[in-house]
Amino acid sequence: MRALIRLSFLLSMLLLQAVTPLAARTTELSFRQPENGPIPAYITTMLEEAYAQLGIKLVYLEMPRARSIVEANAGRIAGELGRIPGLDQDYPNLIAVDFTLFQYQLVVVADRRQCGLCELQDIKNLAYINGMTSVEQVLAQQNYKGPTVQAVDLQQLHLMYTNRRVKAIALNDFEARELGLVDDPHNVVVPILTEVGYHYLHKQYADLVPKLAAVLHKMHDSGRVAEIMRDTGALISDPSKFAKPPQFGRINVAAGHWPKYTNIDGSGTYWELLRRIFNPVTSALQFNANTLQRATAGLEEQRFDIVIGNYADHKLNKAIASRLHFDYDRPLYLFAQNEEALNAIMQGDFERLICQVAGYGYEKFLPETLNYYYTNSTADCFSLLGLNRLGGVISYYENIPDQLASSYPSIKIHDSLPIHAIFQDTPRGKLLRDWFDQRLAELVRSGEIAEFYSADDLNRSTYYLNIKPE
Numbered sequence: 001m002r003a004l005i006r007l008s009f010l011l012s013m014l015l016l017q018a019v020t021p022l023a024a025r026t027t028e029l030s031f032r033q034p035e036n037g038p039i040p041a042y043i044t045t046m047l048e049e050a051y052a053q054l055g056i057k058l059v060y061l062e063m064p065r066a067r068s069i070v071e072a073n074a075g076r077i078a079g080e081l082g083r084i085p086g087l088d089q090d091y092p093n094l095i096a097v098d099f100t101l102f103q104y105q106l107v108v109v110a111d112r113r114q115c116g117l118c119e120l121q122d123i124k125n126l127a128y129i130n131g132m133t134s135v136e137q138v139l140a141q142q143n144y145k146g147p148t149v150q151a152v153d154l155q156q157l158h159l160m161y162t163n164r165r166v167k168a169i170a171l172n173d174f175e176a177r178e179l180g181l182v183d184d185p186h187n188v189v190v191p192i193l194t195e196v197g198y199h200y201l202h203k204q205y206a207d208l209v210p211k212l213a214a215v216l217h218k219m220h221d222s223g224r225v226a227e228i229m230r231d232t233g234a235l236i237s238d239p240s241k242f243a244k245p246p247q248f249g250r251i252n253v254a255a256g257h258w259p260k261y262t263n264i265d266g267s268g269t270y271w272e273l274l275r276r277i278f279n280p281v282t283s284a285l286q287f288n289a290n291t292l293q294r295a296t297a298g299l300e301e302q303r304f305d306i307v308i309g310n311y312a313d314h315k316l317n318k319a320i321a322s323r324l325h326f327d328y329d330r331p332l333y334l335f336a337q338n339e340e341a342l343n344a345i346m347q348g349d350f351e352r353l354i355c356q357v358a359g360y361g362y363e364k365f366l367p368e369t370l371n372y373y374y375t376n377s378t379a380d381c382f383s384l385l386g387l388n389r390l391g392g393v394i395s396y397y398e399n400i401p402d403q404l405a406s407s408y409p410s411i412k413i414h415d416s417l418p419i420h421a422i423f424q425d426t427p428r429g430k431l432l433r434d435w436f437d438q439r440l441a442e443l444v445r446s447g448e449i450a451e452f453y454s455a456d457d458l459n460r461s462t463y464y465l466n467i468k469p470e
Contacts, residue, residue, distance in 0.1 A: 026056055026205065029078035032068035033060040035154055037178035039102060042234035043082050046101075046225060047199065050215045054208065064152055066131025072202060079201040084134045087200055094200040095209050099216040102234070106134050106193040109161065109181045110168035112325060112418060116465040117441055118168065118188045120144050126168040127151055127160045135170045138193050154179070174234070185312060185417050189323065191239060240434035248432060250284045254304040256292035256359065262308070264289045270308055272452040273326060277439040291376050293359030299422060305432060307422045314361050318425040323437045325418030327461045329396070332362065335385070335408040336392040342411050345370065345392050352391025355381035362394045365413045416460070 029051065034040035048058050061077065071077045073091040080087070080094065082101050088094045108126065110118040120142050128135040130150035139148065149166055151157035158179050161169045173189065181187050201209055219225050228234075253274055255262040261270045266287050278285050288295070288304065298304040300317045312321040334354075336342045344350040348367025356362045358374035373390060375381055378399040384390045385408070394413070421436055423429035443449045444463045458464040 026208070028057045028059060029205070030059045030061055031077055031079065031081050032065070032071075033062045034081055035175060035178065037174050038233040039104060039172070039174035040081075042229055042232040043102060043197075045228050045232060046216070046219065047081065049224070049228075050212055050219060053215050054211055056208075064131065065129055069131060072200065075202045075204055077202075078205060079199070081199060082197040083200055084195050085198060087133075087198075090133070093203050095203055095206060097199040097201065097209055097216070098213045099199070099220075100196050101199050101216075102197045104195060104197065105173040105191045105239075106138060106170065106195060107173050107176055108168050108170050108190045108192055109176050109187055110190070111186050112188040113186055113328075113462055114167060114465075116462045117324070117444055118190050119441075120190075120192060122466060123168045125149070125166050126170055127157055127166040128170040129154060129157055132170070134193060134195060138170075142192075183313070188325075194239075239437075240431055242435065242438065245281050246431060246435060248278070248282050248305075248428070248435075250286065251278055251282045251306065251432070252286045252288065252304045253306045253308065254288040254290070254295035254298055255308045256295060256357075257289040258309070262287070262289045269452055269454075269457060270326070273440075273443075273449075274306075274308070276443055276448065276452075277436055281435065291359055292357070293374075296359055296422070299424060302424060305424065305429070306436075309419055310422045311361070311417055312420045314422070316422060319422050320425045320429060320433055322421040322423070322433055322440075324440050325420055325461070326440060327419050327457065328416040329419050330398055331412050331416055332365065332394065332396060332414045333410045334366070334392055334394055334413050335382075335400075335410045337385070337388070337408065339409050341391055342409055346411065350391060354392045354394060355384060355390045356394040357381070362413075366394075 034044055044058070051058055063071065068077065069080060069083070069087075069091060072079050073093045075093065085096070088096055108118065108120065108123065110123055112118055115122040120139075123146060125147040127149040128151065130152060149160065151160055154171070154175055157169050157171065158181075160166050161181075170192070173191070176182055176189055182189055199212070201212075216225075255270065257264060258268070258270070261268045263271070271287050274287070275285060288298070292307075292309055295304065295307045296310070296316055299307045299319060308326065310316075310321070312325075314321075334342065334345060336345060341350065345354065345366065348369040350370060353371050353373040354363075354366070355373045355375060357378060358376065363370065363372055373384070375384075378393070378395045379401055381390070381393040381395065382401060385393050393408075421433070423433045423436075444466050447467045449463060450458060450467060453461070453463070455464075458467070
């Protein structure tokens with residue numbers, strides 16, 4: 001009799017499980033272990049909180065990106081943390097949760113010295129992570145003809161690029177930041193697709209989908225999503241798209257005074273570049289050539305809209321740099337009275353002052369223990385060095401008075417670096433920057449830049465690489 005009761009109980013439990021949806025009995029879901037970085041941290045934090053409200057814990061398993069989508073579609077893991085829209089068309093067992101989880105850019109990272117603008121048509125070959133269907137879709141849409149290589153994971157992709165096995169790599173913008181690729185001044189990050197991401201679950205968890213969506217929408221409306229985004233440092237970037245030319249009103253531009261490039265009378269190569277870019281979209285374009293120190297101070301005080309001639313990583317308060325460079329500078333040198341002084345300066349064991357023109361931040365190329373004296377011109381620095389009142393001078397060879405060119409021993413402290421336009425970090429400043437990048441690319445691609453850039457300028461800036469011969 002007891003055996004019959006136990007059998008009846010077991011049968012009833014099995015029957016109850018059979019009619020109860022799997023989602024209702026779930027307390028733990030497994031997903032592929034995400035990469036490190038702000039966006040993955042934002043996604044996992046948000047989903048973990050949302051699932052916790054449904055009494056579910058998330059666990060993560062190590063596996064390649066390409067394999068995880070197969071495992072998710074087969075139901076061996078619960079789904080995909082974040083993928084592009086339309087994934088369910090190719091993998092019909094997956095269901096998208098109706099909530100825009102994040103927005104990101106798919107980008108190409110390349111060395112601007114090798115390809116100038118470095119858009120897809122300029123790149124000889126590239127690599128991407130196996131399983132990134134968004135990359136494959138863009139390559140097909142843009143009819144990319146170059147060879148491609150698939151990496152197993154992000155680390156292998158990084159090594160392929162840093163070891164020069166490929167000319168460029170395609171990846172998500174947050175992955176590029178995580179790898180430090182955006183910190184190399186020679187790298188240009190070229191957006192090729194702005195995309196949104198959704199969370200996907202296997203159809204066996206279909207009952208969870210509307211419940212999870214409701215929780216996520218509630219978190220968004222309460223401000224919790226924005227709070228998580230701030231806490232994790234997740235940067236959602238979307239460049240401005242101009243359906244028609246914008247109108248900016250008056251634009252004030254400043255720069256240091258560089259003969260032939262930013263002359264005080266408003267002539268010069270760089271001023272002409274700015275005219276070609278902004279004249280169609282401004283009521284007045286005002287040029288101010290003085291010292292770079294005064295130019296950058298004016299930008300920070302919001303007296304100027306744009307400063308040209310800075311490095312992209314030259315840290316200014318509330319300022320942003322153009323994505324594209326407009327030129328490369330020359331190699332930078334340190335000059336001193338003798339070789340012994342040069343060596344002591346390079347080792348950071350030197351007490352006398354090193355002179356440089358104010359505003360350029362050249363001290364970042366030398367040891368932190370040194371002390372500096374700032375002037376408005378290189379000529380003043382060399383005058384003081386000649387009087388033995390200073391220990392050294394930082395300068396370009398082109399700026400040295402002719403009679404002093406061979407008077408002092410020197411050592412190169414950096415090769416040529418890209419120089420950028422700098423804008424205020426405001427909504428207007430971002431629009432100005434995005435228009436600058438768009439129009440500069442158009443001037444280069446059309447060949448119009450060759451009307452006012454000399455052959456030397458084009459070679460130094462690397463934009464000769466993007467101009468098709470007649």
